[in-house]
Amino acid sequence: MANYWWEEVEGKAKVHWIGWKKMTKDKEAVGLGFKDLQMFNKALLAKQVWKLITQPNLLVSKVLKEKYYPKQSLVNCKVPNNASWIWKNISTVRMDVLEGIRRRIGNGRGTRIWEDKWIPNRSDGKPTTDKPHECQLKQVSELITNSRWNIVLIFKTFCP
Template structure:
């Protein structure tokens, strides 16, 4: 509501709330010995740092809000190299002079677990030029070697990218939130485009789109629930592989008639609904040659073809498809 109408002139209360929670988040990072920081650490992340903390189950409303602010605003800060002992090379934003401040995605797994101090010549605070060029792309390596490293014993520190002095404020956090919100608006446009595609493209292309979306969702879940990071390239490769396996399983197969030596085609059966008032379960199994496991799935529908429930599972064993479906 506008000030003239008696309001506080906040255009976005959610953004303002997130900016204030971000201030608490900033205080936790820079004052870990404060009473509030120690209380939350003891309760929610006793064995890890604040940067690695997860929301966890049964979290309070306050901690859930601070954790959400952490996840939303972490794109707005970067590390400044001091002793290099606190900065994770693959997952932290620390490369000065590069947009985004992260290393290229295809190099993340190869430097897993490395700290920035591991890139120094042993016993010094000078960059190991050969090691840096061996581990990173030439563009990232150039940016890394241009980062000044203090010779005195300074700890690594975090600065806020969206202020002149590098210190977070609710005002700059609110502006940053709105920049992210404008990106969400672009995603709304993408959603409209996707809905249009889903109603106009061929069945095969829809299968590709659905599998890629599944790959994105799976990658997100691996990061959120198992803290496993897959690069964009790895996620796409996984999706392409599943599309190929699906296409292979859907192709018509030629089966030789052992008795007459004739070749016949096995066609894909069409779904037949059950009688009214009854439900029908369809089961399918997927086997990959050479693997000692198989996956199976089932779907439950009513007489009108409406979806009721579905379930998928992965089981150990190397058995024929017919037995797998019976399992």
């Protein structure tokens, strides 16, 4: 698109009447409303990462898991040198997506208190309290009794 607007005509460069950043701003922000193709591509790749996480039974999810991270998680897998272009591109946005997501608690059995990102509205998603030395709690499920938070245990373990 940039070449269309700014390419040479008869050996002379066209005048750059407006910068690319302004062209990609929304019209409401006094821009021309062009899509920023790099950000658009990144968003589409992030959508594929989200599908790998939330829909592991899709055929594409199963194939990519078997090929690129059969024994690890999506978080820990390495990108091999011979990876396909789609996997290399998905891998470039994988950590951005993983940085922003939090675990849904449910019964809490699959969520580790001190290691996993599970607390909303926190940049790191983890408790602000350091793990007490005598604390034996490991899973979020241990903070739940009869499908309710064990408030006494929570106030005993964590700072207000």
